[in-house]
Amino acid sequence: MVRVDGTGSDTSLIRIRGLDKTYRRGDEVIHVLQGLNLDVEKGEFVAFMGPSGSGKTTLLNLLGGLDMPSRGSISVAGDEITHMSAGKLTQWRARHVGFIFQMYNLLPVLTAFQNVELPLLLTNLSRAERRQHVDAALEIVGLADRSDHYPRQLSGGQEQRVAIARAIVADPTFLLCDEPTGDLDRKSADEILDLLTRLCREHGKTILMVSHDPLAADRAGAVLHLNKGALVEAQGVGGPA
Amino acid sequence: MKYLRFLRVNLFRKKIRTGLTIGSFAIAMLLFGLLVIVRFAFNQGVEVAGADRLIVMNRVTFIEPLPLSYRDRIAALPGIKSVTYATWFGGTYQDPKNFFPQFAVDVDTWREMYPEYLVPDPQWKAFVDDRQAAIAGEGTAKRFGWKIGDRIPIQGTIFTGNWQFNLVGIYTGARPKDDTTQFWFHYDYLNETLKQEKLRYWIDNPGWYIVKLANPDDAVTLVKKIDQTFANSSAETKTDTEQAFAQSFVKQTGNIELIILVIGSIVFFTLLLVTGNTMAISVRERTGELAILKAIGFSDRFILFFVLAESISIALIGGALGIGVAAGLAKLAMAYGNPLAAVLPLLYLPPDQMVVGIGVALAVGGLAGLLPALTASRLKVVDALRRV
Numbered sequence: 001m002v003r004v005d006g007t008g009s010d011t012s013l014i015r016i017r018g019l020d021k022t023y024r025r026g027d028e029v030i031h032v033l034q035g036l037n038l039d040v041e042k043g044e045f046v047a048f049m050g051p052s053g054s055g056k057t058t059l060l061n062l063l064g065g066l067d068m069p070s071r072g073s074i075s076v077a078g079d080e081i082t083h084m085s086a087g088k089l090t091q092w093r094a095r096h097v098g099f100i101f102q103m104y105n106l107l108p109v110l111t112a113f114q115n116v117e118l119p120l121l122l123t124n125l126s127r128a129e130r131r132q133h134v135d136a137a138l139e140i141v142g143l144a145d146r147s148d149h150y151p152r153q154l155s156g157g158q159e160q161r162v163a164i165a166r167a168i169v170a171d172p173t174f175l176l177c178d179e180p181t182g183d184l185d186r187k188s189a190d191e192i193l194d195l196l197t198r199l200c201r202e203h204g205k206t207i208l209m210v211s212h213d214p215l216a217a218d219r220a221g222a223v224l225h226l227n228k229g230a231l232v233e234a235q236g237v238g239g240p241a
Numbered sequence: 242m243k244y245l246r247f248l249r250v251n252l253f254r255k256k257i258r259t260g261l262t263i264g265s266f267a268i269a270m271l272l273f274g275l276l277v278i279v280r281f282a283f284n285q286g287v288e289v290a291g292a293d294r295l296i297v298m299n300r301v302t303f304i305e306p307l308p309l310s311y312r313d314r315i316a317a318l319p320g321i322k323s324v325t326y327a328t329w330f331g332g333t334y335q336d337p338k339n340f341f342p343q344f345a346v347d348v349d350t351w352r353e354m355y356p357e358y359l360v361p362d363p364q365w366k367a368f369v370d371d372r373q374a375a376i377a378g379e380g381t382a383k384r385f386g387w388k389i390g391d392r393i394p395i396q397g398t399i400f401t402g403n404w405q406f407n408l409v410g411i412y413t414g415a416r417p418k419d420d421t422t423q424f425w426f427h428y429d430y431l432n433e434t435l436k437q438e439k440l441r442y443w444i445d446n447p448g449w450y451i452v453k454l455a456n457p458d459d460a461v462t463l464v465k466k467i468d469q470t471f472a473n474s475s476a477e478t479k480t481d482t483e484q485a486f487a488q489s490f491v492k493q494t495g496n497i498e499l500i501i502l503v504i505g506s507i508v509f510f511t512l513l514l515v516t517g518n519t520m521a522i523s524v525r526e527r528t529g530e531l532a533i534l535k536a537i538g539f540s541d542r543f544i545l546f547f548v549l550a551e552s553i554s555i556a557l558i559g560g561a562l563g564i565g566v567a568a569g570l571a572k573l574a575m576a577y578g579n580p581l582a583a584v585l586p587l588l589y590l591p592p593d594q595m596v597v598g599i600g601v602a603l604a605v606g607g608l609a610g611l612l613p614a615l616t617a618s619r620l621k622v623v624d625a626l627r628r629v
Contacts, residue, residue, distance in 0.1 A: 066536060066622045087540060094538020101626070105533045109250045119537050121243055166537075 001238035002046055002222040004231055008039020008238075013174065013206055014063065015039055019072035021058050021229070032058045033229040036072070040174075045200040045207045047220035054226040056210040057178055063208060064097050064176045065089040077173050094122045098167030102179035104159040106151040112138065112162045113147040119170040137165040140203070141195060157188030164195060174206035175199070181216050193219045244547070252551055255523070259555065262519045266559020267566070269512045270602055274567020276501045277594045281418070282585035283497045286487030288418055293322075293457040294354070296486040297450040297467055300477040304329075306446035307476050314470060315452055320463050322455045325350035326447035328431060332395035332404065334385060341381050341582065343395060343424040345431040345447075354451050357415040358423075364389070364410030372430050375406035378421030380587065382411045384578035395424075400431065400443070422586040451483075509605055516609035520552050524613040531617050532625030541618040548614035549607060556606020557599070564590070564598045 008015060019036040022029050033055045040046055048056045061067040062074060065081050073082045076096055084092060098119075106115045116137050120130045138144045141161040151159055160180060167175055177196065181189035197219050199205040209220060217223045225233035253259055281288065297315065299305035306328070316324045330343035348369050352360065360368070360376060368374045377387055387393065393406045406426050414421050428447060435443050454463060464480045471478045481489070491497065524531070531544055539547075571588040574580065579588055 061623050064536070066626075090535070090538055090540045093536065099533075099536050101533075105529060105626075107530050107533070109254045110247070114247075114250075118534070121247070122538050127243070 001041060002044055002224075002234075002236065003039040003238045004037055004224065004234050006037035006039075011041075012039040013042040013044075013077055014208075015073075015075045016063075017073050019059075019062065019074065020070045021055070021062065021067070022070045031229050033062075033069070036229075036231065038224075040206065040208065042206055043200065043204045044222065045197070045220045046209070047217040047223045048208070048210045048226060049212065049214075049217050049223060050226035050232075053228075055229040056226055058229075059226070060176050060178055060208065060210050064099060065093050094119065094170070096173040098170070098172040098175040100160070100163050100167045100175060100177040100180045102182040104151070104156070104163045104183075106159055106162055106166075108151050111148050111150055112143060112154065112165075115151070115162055116147075116165045116169050118166060123170065133169050134165075137169040138162075140168065140199075141165045155188070156184050157191055160184065160188070160192050161195065164192070164199075168199065168203075168205065174208060177207060177209040177211075179211055180209065181211065181213055189213065189216070248547070248550055248554065251527075251547075252554055258519060258523075262516055262555050263559040263562070265512060265515050266556055266602060266606075267563040269508045270560045270563025270598055271567050272508055272563075273505060273598050273601065274564050274590055274595075275570075276505060277598070278567065278571050278588050278590050279585060280497055280501050281589055281591060281594070282587055283491050284487075285418065285420055285587050285589075287484055287491060288591075290482070290484035290487050291355075291357075291453075292460075292482075292484070293454045294483040295452040295454065295460065295464060295467070295480050296483055297452060297478050297480045298448075298486075300468075300479040303449070305476070306443060306448050307450065307478065309445040309447060311450060311471065311476075311478070315450060315467060318463065318466055318470065320455050320459045320466075322453040323350060323353055324450055324452050325354045326428065326450045327351070328428060328443075328448035329399070330395070330397065330426075330431070331399045332397045334393070334395055337396075339385070341384070341422050341424060341586070343426070345428040346425045347428050347447075351425065354453055357419050358412045359415055360410050360412045367409035368425075371407055371409060372427050372433075373405065373407050374409040375424060375426040376410035376412055377408060377424045379411050379413050380421035380575065380579060380582070381424060382408075383576070384422075384582050386578070387411075400435070400440075418587070418589055418591055420587055422582060452480075509601065513605050513609050516552065516555065516606065517612060519555075520548065520610045520613040521616075523551070524548060524617045527617075528620065528625050531620055532622045535620065535622045536626070544620070545614045545618035548617045549610045552610025552614070553603055553606040556602045556609075560599050560602025560606075563602075564595050568595060 006017060016036055016038040019033055020031070021033040022031050036059070048059060050056050058067065062069050069082055073080060075081065079092060081089060081092060113134055116134045117130055120133055125133065135144065138147050141164050143158060143161050143165065146154060146158060154162065180196065181192050184192060193216055196207055196209070200207050209216065211217055222234065222236035224231055297307070299307055312324050312326060315321060325347050328345040330345055332343050333339050352365060364376065368376050375393060387408055389408055389411060391408045393408050395404045395406060397404055412421065432444060454460060460482050464482070467480045468478050535544060568590040571590050574588045581588065
């Protein structure tokens with residue numbers, strides 16, 4: 001169960017306490033996130049919604065170890081990431097986080113197979129083992145027959161599925177999805193959402209997704225609404241918002 | 242190894258741009274190679290000079306001869322292993338522009354003095370046995386298409402007239418850098434002809450002596466001793482190590498080193514700017530991709546080395562190409578009789594200079610890639626992704 005009142009158990013997969021993020025613009029201090037608490041258990045599908053500038057993507061970046069909070073703590077599977085050095089954080093990301101972006105962000109010079117293989121290059125797996133993992137990931141996203149295609153030879157939906165395969169190939173602790181359907185037509189968006197739902201339900205993946213799309217949010221077990229850096233509404237959570 | 246494929250596809254993602262940058266390196270390194278070949282051609286004598294040999298010449302000027310009687314007096318000095326002598330003939334073959342070095346040499350001592358010049362025994366015996374015999378270096382033989390048994394007419398300029406020689410041997414160099422453009426014939430043939438023509442100035446007066454030392458460490462002492470021996474005589478001597486002697490010739494043609502250094506520096510500085518600019522554009526275009534790599538878990542150091550590896554690979558491919566073409570051109574020219582023989586007798590790119598060239602190319606590649614690589618490695622993922 002997702003909790004936002006700071007009362008989650010110590011066994012929560014993701015545990016956020018008193019998270020603040022501020023930026024300075026000249027003399028002005030901008031509070032992007034203010035005093036956020038969140039507990040997410042393994043296998044949850046959480047959606048973050050809110051208007052532009054509400055802090056959704058900043059929260060995702062902090063959860064992914066791409067940015068550092070101004071105050072507060074984030075721990076994932078017992079690892080306190082807010083005090084990690086940049087080098088340690090990079091290693092941590094490789095092991096624990098699968099990123100899925102709105103614009104897919106595949107490398108255009110690599111085939112679907114090679115794009116999916118990228119995170120595995122950071123492991124000690126042999127070439128044969130890497131091939132096995134990549135084939136399995138492409139099979140899950142339904143693109144086993146497109147492994148030799150370059151991104152330009154794929155549709156937007158297919159590109160995003162390759163991106164999802166890349167995100168899951170190293171079996172990360174959780175997936176961070178930043179507007180995964182934002183650049184897709186309805187049909188392709190539904191296919192991607194079906195896939196994410198399946199990953200959560202059948203493969204037990206923990207997913208945290210930012211989206212503007214209410215239909216996308218409907219797929220999530222918990223929906224958290226942010227505004228001006230604070231949680232203003234929560235559905236499907238275990239405590240009051 | 243697992244990153245090689247990734248490196249290769251990134252390198253050739255913009256084939257024309259990469260090709261042009263590699264081409265810039267190749268042309269710069271070709272130029273470097275050609276400059277080294279020219280430098281070597283001028284310095285060849287210095288490069289091959291024997292550490293254990295001294296040259297004894299007339300103090301007044303190199304073209305003044307020395308008495309033949311000096312031979313025994315030099316040989317008698319302690320620390321001298323052997324002595325030979327030669328005279329510069331200065332003739333041309335068929336056409337005044339067909340110039341090459343001809344020496345009238347002492348047949349009994351010449352071969353021992355220069356073991357780096359290889360002459361098969363039967364050919365040397367034929368040379369010793371025939372007073373009109375001559376031996377040519379394989380470079381000159383190739384240049385004029387001579388073969389053993391040919392009758393070679395040489396037009397004398399210092400010793401005027403049409404001189405005829407029987408080519409009985411062709412020598413090769415023990416090392417690729419050895420001079421194979423010389424032409425040797427009997428000093429006695431020259432001396433006796435001069436006696437018949439009563440050219441007294443040159444009779445029994447060879448051009449210079451070459452002295453082999455028992456111990457090269459004694460060079461400084463023996464240089465002084467030889468010159469002291471002939472001090473206050475009618476023909477005082479000036480003795481030098483063979484290297485210093487060769488260097489004095491190079492200096493007469495101007496400061497080749499400086500010219501090469503200036504041209505080389507300009508070329509490499511330009512190359513640095515061109516490659517640096519290319520790498521900077523390449524990194525800027527890939528900001529998003531590099532950010533993704535970092536987000537996935539590739540470290541800052543990996544990104545740094547990855548961009549550097551691209552830059553260095555371009556340098557390596559271009560450098561090897563340019564150096565290879567320069568070495569190939571030199572080989573080709575020598576194989577086809579060296580059309581530049583009159584000015585640059587030996588066209589050769591020494592392997593150590595090829596290594597230096599590749600090293601310089603790699604250094605330029607590394608330097609050019611350093612700033613873009615640092616920029617890429619310091620990229621903040623969040624900022625970069627916001628720009629995508």
